Amino acid sequence: MDWYPLVNSLRIAAISTVIVFFLGVWLANLVVRAPRLVKGVLDVILTLPLVLPPTVVGYLLLILLGPRRPLGMLAAEFLDLRLTMTWYAAIFATVVVSFPLMYRTARGAFEAFDETLADAGRTLGHSERWVFWRVKMPCCLQGIVAGAVLAFARALGEYGATSMICGYTPGSTATVSTTVYQLWRTGDDAGAFAWVMVNLAISAVVLLAMNWFEARGRASSAAARGAAR
Amino acid sequence: MSLTVDVRKRLGDFTLDVSFEVEDARETCALLGPSGCGKSLTLKCVAGVLTPDEGRIVLGDRVLFDSEARVNLPPQRRRVGYLFQQYALFPTMTVEQNIAAGAVGVDRRERARRVAEQVRAFRLGGLERLRPAQLSGGQQQRVALARIMAGEPELIMLDEPFSALDGHLRWELEMELTDTLRSFPGGALYVSHNRDEVYRMCDTVCVIDRGRSEEKLTVAQLFSTPATLAAALISGCKNVSAARVAGEKDALTLLACADWGVTLASSLPLPEGVSHAGLRAHYLRVYRLGEVPSGAVNVVRCTVDRVIDSTFSTIAMLATPGGARLRYECEKDAWAALAGERELAVVADPGIVMPLAGGGADA
Numbered sequence: 001m002d003w004y005p006l007v008n009s010l011r012i013a014a015i016s017t018v019i020v021f022f023l024g025v026w027l028a029n030l031v032v033r034a035p036r037l038v039k040g041v042l043d044v045i046l047t048l049p050l051v052l053p054p055t056v057v058g059y060l061l062l063i064l065l066g067p068r069r070p071l072g073m074l075a076a077e078f079l080d081l082r083l084t085m086t087w088y089a090a091i092f093a094t095v096v097v098s099f100p101l102m103y104r105t106a107r108g109a110f111e112a113f114d115e116t117l118a119d120a121g122r123t124l125g126h127s128e129r130w131v132f133w134r135v136k137m138p139c140c141l142q143g144i145v146a147g148a149v150l151a152f153a154r155a156l157g158e159y160g161a162t163s164m165i166c167g168y169t170p171g172s173t174a175t176v177s178t179t180v181y182q183l184w185r186t187g188d189d190a191g192a193f194a195w196v197m198v199n200l201a202i203s204a205v206v207l208l209a210m211n212w213f214e215a216r217g218r219a220s221s222a223a224a225r226g227a228a229r
Numbered sequence: 230m231s232l233t234v235d236v237r238k239r240l241g242d243f244t245l246d247v248s249f250e251v252e253d254a255r256e257t258c259a260l261l262g263p264s265g266c267g268k269s270l271t272l273k274c275v276a277g278v279l280t281p282d283e284g285r286i287v288l289g290d291r292v293l294f295d296s297e298a299r300v301n302l303p304p305q306r307r308r309v310g311y312l313f314q315q316y317a318l319f320p321t322m323t324v325e326q327n328i329a330a331g332a333v334g335v336d337r338r339e340r341a342r343r344v345a346e347q348v349r350a351f352r353l354g355g356l357e358r359l360r361p362a363q364l365s366g367g368q369q370q371r372v373a374l375a376r377i378m379a380g381e382p383e384l385i386m387l388d389e390p391f392s393a394l395d396g397h398l399r400w401e402l403e404m405e406l407t408d409t410l411r412s413f414p415g416g417a418l419y420v421s422h423n424r425d426e427v428y429r430m431c432d433t434v435c436v437i438d439r440g441r442s443e444e445k446l447t448v449a450q451l452f453s454t455p456a457t458l459a460a461a462l463i464s465g466c467k468n469v470s471a472a473r474v475a476g477e478k479d480a481l482t483l484l485a486c487a488d489w490g491v492t493l494a495s496s497l498p499l500p501e502g503v504s505h506a507g508l509r510a511h512y513l514r515v516y517r518l519g520e521v522p523s524g525a526v527n528v529v530r531c532t533v534d535r536v537i538d539s540t541f542s543t544i545a546m547l548a549t550p551g552g553a554r555l556r557y558e559c560e561k562d563a564w565a566a567l568a569g570e571r572e573l574a575v576v577a578d579p580g581i582v583m584p585l586a587g588g589g590a591d592a
Contacts, residue, residue, distance in 0.1 A: 119278040120317035122304040124380055125333035134330075138321035 004171050005179040006198060008087055012175065013155035016094035017102075020151045023095075024102030025144060029132070032110045043107075050100035054160025057096050061165050065092060085166050087173050093161035098151040105150065109143025110136070145213055153206040157199070176202075232384055232416055236274050236284030236294070245281075247271050247442035249435040257410050257417040258445070259427040261463055262437035268420040269314070271437070272386045275418070276311045277304035288384055305333075310382035314389050316373035318361035324348075324372050325357040331379035340379075347375035366394045367402050374409060385410075386418040391426065403430065424465050428452065436460040438587070456500040457587040461507040467556040469585065472506035474499070481526075481579050490551025493527045495582035507583040510544070510558040514576040515567060527577040531555060533570060547575060 031042050049057055065072045065083035075081045083089055113136055121131040137144070159177040166173040168182050176199055183192040235248040245267045251258045260268045273279035275286055275293070283296040288309070293302045318327050328347050332340040348354055351371040361369055370390060377385060390406060391399045407430050410417050421427050427434055427448065434451050436443045438459035446460070455461040461469060470488035477483060481494035484506045493506060521528055531547035534554055543564035546554045555575060567573060 114317075116313050116315070116317045117319060119273075119276070119304070120311070120313060120319075121330070122278060123276045123307070123309060123311040124331050124376065125305045125308075126330070127305065135319050135321075139319075141321075 001194060002171075005174045005176050005195070008090075008173075009156055009175040009177070012087070012090045012094055013152050015088075016091050016098060016155045017148055017152040019091070019095050020099050020102045020155075021144075021148050024099060024106050024147065024151070025137075028103050028106035028110055029136075032107060046103050047100045049096050050104075054093075054097055054158065054162075055164060058093060058161035058164030061092055061096065061161060065089070065165070085169070085173065087166065089166040090158070090162045090173065090175060093165050094155035094158045097158050097161055098154040101154055102147040102151040105147030106140070106144050109140035109147075112143070113140055142213065146210060149206060149210050149213070153203065156202060156206075231287075231289060232275075232418075233285065233287040234271065234275060236271075236281035236286060238270065238274065238279070238281040240270070243267070243440055245270050245274075245440045247435075247437060247440075248284075249442055249445050251416045251418070251433070253432070254416060255414070256433060257419055257431045259419045259421055259431035259434040259448070260437055260442075261421055261424065261427050261434050261451075262459070263422055263463065266437045267440040268422075268437055269388055271442075272311065272388055272418060272420060275307075275384075275386060276309050277302060277307050308380070308383045310377035310380060310385040312370075312373055312377060312385065312387045312390055315393050316361075316369050318369060318373055318376070320361055323358050323360055324353060324364070327361065327372055328353075328375045328379050331376035333380060343379045343381075347379050350378070351375040365398075367398050370394070370402060371405075374406075378413075383415050384417070385413060385415065386420070388420045389422070390419075391423075406430070422463070424451075424463060436463055443587070454497055455507070455583060456498075456585065458505045458507075458585045459587060461505075461583060461585050465509070466507040466583070467510040467558075468508040469505050470551070470553060472503065472584070474503055474584075482584060484582065484584055486551070488551050488553035489529065489549040489555070490553075491527075491529050491549065493529075493577055493582045494579045495584055496579040497583055499584050500586040502586045503584045504587065505585040507585050508555065508577050508581060509583075510556045512578075512581040513555065513557050514578070515545070515547075515557055515559070516574045516576065517567065517570055518572055518574050521574045521576065525576045526579055527582065529555075529575045529577065530572060531575050532572055536564070536568075547573060549575075 027046060031039055031046070034042065062084065063069060067073070067076065067082065067084060072083050075083050083092070117135050117139065118131050121135050157177055159181070162175060163178050168174055168178045176195055180192050180195045180199065183195065232251040236245070238245040247267065249258070260271055262268055270279060274281045277293065280301060281294065281296070284294070286294040292298070292300050293307050294300060319330060322330065325344060328344045329340055332343045348357060351374060353371060353375060356364065356368060361372065364372065391402065394402065403426065410430065419427070419431050431448055433445055434448055435445045436457065436459055443457050443460060451460060451464050455464050455466065458469065470486040472484045472486045475483045475485040475492055478494060481496055482499050483492050483494055484503070485492045486506045518530070529549055531549055533545060534548045535546040537544040542558050543561050545557045545564065547557055548554050557575065
């Protein structure tokens with residue numbers, strides 16, 4: 001069995017999760033502190049990919065990044081990069097599709113954060129940066145990690161937008177999900193089934209990891225409450 | 230370190246308008262008022278985490294805020310220690326890290342020295358590696374104080390420091406906190422709604438009534454001559470009646486008390502704009518009708534409406550001629566001598582009839 005689709009899927013999901021992590025945390029922190037109107041508008045825009053069909057996302061990405069579109073031409077001209085039909089083109093699709101999951105969980109965590117802790121940091125003389133990285137992030141870490149795991153899982157399973165922006169080329173743009181479809185389409189039932197099993201295994205591991213994080217969070221906060229009494 | 234605060238801030242329907250001065254270097258000044266009156270908002274303005282609409286805040290020779298001169302120092306540079314109501318310890322840091330977080334802008338050796346010093350001063354030895362959630366409420370308060378002191382602030386502000394604690398713990402901690410405040414070289418602001426706490430721990434008091442500060446008083450003045458209705462109520466005065474000045478007699482002011490249906494003579498100083506009269510439940514004297522001492526002034530004939538047996542005293546609700554009831558409180562033995570009477574004579578000496586101003590209040 002050629003493991004290239006798995007390796008490719010994992011690297012795409014990993015890179016896209018790193019991007020989505022910083023982007024999601026940054027924008028969530030921005031939106032939480034924004035005035036109400038700006039908050040409402042930004043929130044709709046940032047959550048949109050969650051409810052759009054992935055094919056619509058793929059279509060919009062092609063309009064933006066296609067080889068005969070301004071961005072695609074610029075990248076080809078100055079960076080010698082093709083933004084479609086390459087393995088890394090899938091990263092655009094997975095970033096857009098998995099972003100709302102990261103953003104919304106991070107936003108929830110930031111909204112639950114007790115701002116007096118930040119005020120305490122400020123009155124003690126600490127900079128905004130210190131308050132964010134040393135107080136706010138550690139307090140919200142559980143929610144943020146959960147968001148990152150969800151975003152990783154979603155990126156790993158992305159199909160619609162990915163297949164539109166980079167198609168299926170064995171050994172190049174093939175991912176686990178596009179491989180399953182391709183093998184089934186060409187009548188290779190055994191091959192498709194093997195990849196389905198791989199997919200199930202990965203999903204189970206991700207869900208187990210998430211539950212473990214959650215249980216650990218609950219246990220530590222319960223222990224904390226117990227000790228306070 | 231003197232502190233001058235004179236700020237205004239609108240928040241929706243609520244308007245904060247406070248102005249007071251803490252002149253003395255080591256004075257502990259209480260901001261006293263019911264919850265929601267703007268005490269905590271005032272502290273936030275001084276700390277710089279809330280920006281007033283206009284006004285001026287000066288600490289020592291440093292202007293912290295001045296809307297006219299467009300000065301607004303960020304909280305980081307105000308050097309004001311703020312003990313938050315729930316202490317606001319950083320939950321993911323240990324006790325030691327929390328205290329170290331208070332020593333900002335010093336090198337590692339100095340920080341370690343200050344942490345060690347505060348751990349000793351607040352008896353936190355052995356708890357250094359624990360996290361806030363593993364501490365009792367009292368220990369949490371000590372860590373929060375240690376963290377503030379590690380920053381060597383010029384002023385400390387305490388926001389209801391005992392509200393997060395159980396009753397039996399409070400007394401021990403109150404004595405400790407009193408010592409901490411005494412040994413602190415700068416001034417302190419103490420926010421509370423508890424008059425007893427304020428009486429025991431503070432030197433001066435500024436009553437805040439629905440966002441407005443009243444004239445600063447010494448703690449003794451607040452209890453002897455509160456001058457305003459809000460101050461009388463928050464200082465624990467149980468009996469108030471709408472009243473107006475009805476003249477003068479033998480150098481005493483006559484107050485016509487509408488709710489009680491009587492005119493009482495008062496020897497206390499008369500504030501501007503008297504609208505109410507106040508009588509403290511403990512200071513009234515009550516006699517059987519035939520046993521009132523001769524020469525007594527302000528005798529009010531009341532009907533016993535209700536008698537309540539309280540923990541260590543007896544409380545009697547006595548209906549006045551005007552209909553409103555007077556609350557009278559005395560030792561259980563003292564009441565035993567009066568029990569069974571349907572009518573009693575209440576004597577309010579002119580020295581305890583408090584003329585009160587500021588009755589726009591719907592209190």
